[in-house]
Amino acid sequence: MASESLKSNKIFNDARERVYGGISLELMPYKNEGVTDFSVEENKEAMLRALERVRSGFGRTYPLCIGGHEQITDSIIESRNPSNPDEIVGRVYAADEELAGKAVETAAEAFDSWSRKSARYRADCLIKAAAIMRRRKFELSAIMVYEAGKPWLQADADIAEAIDFLEYYAREAMRLHKGGKVHPYPGESTNYRYIPLGVGAIIPPWNFPSAILTGMTSAALVSGNTVVLKPASATPIIGAKVAEILYDAGIPGGVLNFVPGSGSTVGDALVKHPLTRFVSFTGSLEVGTNIYESAAIVREGQHWLKRVITEMGGKDALIVDDPCDCALAADAAVTSAFGYQGQKCSACSRVIVVESVYNAFMKELMERVGELNVGDPEDADIDMGPVSSDEAYEKVMRYIAIGKEEATLAHGGGRVGKIGYFIEPTVFVDVDPHARIAQEEIFGPVLSVIKARDFDEALYIANDTIYGLTGGIITNDRDHIERTKNEFHVGNLYINRKITGSLVGVQPFGGYKMSGTCSKAGGPDYLLLFMQPKTIIERL
Numbered sequence: 001m002a003s004e005s006l007k008s009n010k011i012f013n014d015a016r017e018r019v020y021g022g023i024s025l026e027l028m029p030y031k032n033e034g035v036t037d038f039s040v041e042e043n044k045e046a047m048l049r050a051l052e053r054v055r056s057g058f059g060r061t062y063p064l065c066i067g068g069h070e071q072i073t074d075s076i077i078e079s080r081n082p083s084n085p086d087e088i089v090g091r092v093y094a095a096d097e098e099l100a101g102k103a104v105e106t107a108a109e110a111f112d113s114w115s116r117k118s119a120r121y122r123a124d125c126l127i128k129a130a131a132i133m134r135r136r137k138f139e140l141s142a143i144m145v146y147e148a149g150k151p152w153l154q155a156d157a158d159i160a161e162a163i164d165f166l167e168y169y170a171r172e173a174m175r176l177h178k179g180g181k182v183h184p185y186p187g188e189s190t191n192y193r194y195i196p197l198g199v200g201a202i203i204p205p206w207n208f209p210s211a212i213l214t215g216m217t218s219a220a221l222v223s224g225n226t227v228v229l230k231p232a233s234a235t236p237i238i239g240a241k242v243a244e245i246l247y248d249a250g251i252p253g254g255v256l257n258f259v260p261g262s263g264s265t266v267g268d269a270l271v272k273h274p275l276t277r278f279v280s281f282t283g284s285l286e287v288g289t290n291i292y293e294s295a296a297i298v299r300e301g302q303h304w305l306k307r308v309i310t311e312m313g314g315k316d317a318l319i320v321d322d323p324c325d326c327a328l329a330a331d332a333a334v335t336s337a338f339g340y341q342g343q344k345c346s347a348c349s350r351v352i353v354v355e356s357v358y359n360a361f362m363k364e365l366m367e368r369v370g371e372l373n374v375g376d377p378e379d380a381d382i383d384m385g386p387v388s389s390d391e392a393y394e395k396v397m398r399y400i401a402i403g404k405e406e407a408t409l410a411h412g413g414g415r416v417g418k419i420g421y422f423i424e425p426t427v428f429v430d431v432d433p434h435a436r437i438a439q440e441e442i443f444g445p446v447l448s449v450i451k452a453r454d455f456d457e458a459l460y461i462a463n464d465t466i467y468g469l470t471g472g473i474i475t476n477d478r479d480h481i482e483r484t485k486n487e488f489h490v491g492n493l494y495i496n497r498k499i500t501g502s503l504v505g506v507q508p509f510g511g512y513k514m515s516g517t518c519s520k521a522g523g524p525d526y527l528l529l530f531m532q533p534k535t536i537i538e539r540l
């Protein structure tokens with residue numbers, strides 16, 4: 001996978017380094033990657049061809065890659081199509097603790113040379129990777145249709161976001177390379193610069209298997225760190241493709257080590273290794289807090305306190321206020337709650353409706369929920385595909401059963417079809433704000449509707465959770481908008497729109513409280529999490 005392209009890219013990159021000589025050259029202004037319009041026949045045809053091609057390659061086995069050397073092991077992870085679990089999309093060879101350790105040591109050896117490359121050199125690798133991804137967009141989207149059960153538009157948006165991360169972080173690295181401003185002091189020259197940290201363990205989730213994986217990995221790399229990337233076990237094929245693209249774009253083998261494997265063994269070994277300098281994790285609250293705790297222990301041979309960046313779950317709420325446009329509120333609620341089957345950390349899982357607009361809003365909501373079609377996302381016209389796995393299906397169905405005890409089922413609640421992990425869009429009403437379905441992250445197509453006396457109570461309920469990721473309000477009351485801005489304690493607050501779908505570089509993303517360590521992916525502070533500042537003072 002990596003070795004051939006590695007050789008040619010080394011020559012290409014060495015030449016480029018000589019030409020630039022480490023001097024910063026301006027890049028084109030950043031702009032978000034456009035999403036594909038599948039109503040255009042040409043695009044639809046291209047996607048259908050890509051689906052066919054990807055399907056014809058089902059079952060291939062991908063190696064892990066340490067120090068540029070592809071490796072096979074006697075352990076395999078199978079990636080199955082959640083629309084039809086009998087289909088194996090692909091397989092990856094899985095590492096064990098020993099190989100995880102070897103990958104960290106290899107990354108540590110590669111650090112010295114990679115950390116000395118110019119910012120422009122590293123940024124160029126990302127820009128090149130973005131260009132390759134753009135050319136392979138339909139293929140990458142098609143893989144996610146099969147591997148992650150993403151409807152076309154969701155898969156396409158995932159790739160567009162991955163491209164955005166590459167383009168945005170390349171430019172951010174160039175900006176930060178100039179260092180920070182400090183006041184001059186007579187008789188001395190002072191330089192305040194940012195340097196990389198060391199080896200990072202990159203542990204992404206399955207739900208944005210290209211965007212989040214690419215964002216976490218590229219942020220660490222472009223900041224001058226070397227990494228061990230362990231993809232989520234449900235989506236290792238798209239992980240292997242992104243790694244392949246980064247190698248093809250010039251990232252050396254020892255700088256990026258691709259090591260699939262089980263979270264509880266390989267992930268855990270990466271977190272604990274004394275040469276690991278930082279952990280970048282996105283996933284569940286449970287795993288994230290364990291990693292936070294484990295990384296805090298200083299192990300034998302360890303010369304630093306590990307930095308941990310965690311982005312975790314949410315119990316995101318949309319307030320429907322009086323007065324408001326109830327049709328807009330229902331559109332926002334349905335898109336945010338059921339887009340990608342509710343499997344987004346930003347997904348709306350609670351709608352808190354002010355009593356006086358409750359009936360009007362519910363009429364609009366139920367009409368729209370009734371129109372959603374669930375099915376195999378291989379078909380272009382599907383609104384909702386399957387949930388990601390057997391485990392996810394069982395978990396969501398368990399919560400639906402709990403919901404039936406705690407509240408009133410207003411829509412859905414059942415399985416769709418006999419094959420695949422399809423679940424109806426599900427709405428519970430009369431939900432108590434402290435019910436389990438109103439407090440715990442379900443991560444599926446289940447929406448709890450909670451009635452509030454007035455705006456004050458709605459805002460109180462919205463904040464009354466351990467999470468603080470996204471939230472929103474639909475209102476025509478200017479005072480309420482201002483109060484929401486100040487009093488709704490979430491990392492991403494949306495007013496009069498859906499609460500999902502943040503844009504890289506435009507709407508930096510990340511949450512408070514138990515939703516994570518308050519980082520903002522796709523924002524101007526993000527790369528600083530992968531760097532440490534150094535102050536150099538020279539007496540003149």
Ligand code: NDP
Nearest residue numbers: 205206232233262263264267268283284287311312313345
């Ligand atoms: P998990 O926490 O189950 O897994 C995330 C990653 O951690 C996977 O790569 C997993 O590996 C790995 N892992 C599991 N156990 C360990 C361990 N003991 N030590 C080290 N690594 C481990 O989350 P999901 O993949 O199910 O993702 C869904 C969750 O992610 C939701 O809670 C969602 O809210 C959250 N999320 C948060 C985002 C944010 O920005 N705040 C964005 C997207 C998702 P393996 O797959 O092999 O088990």
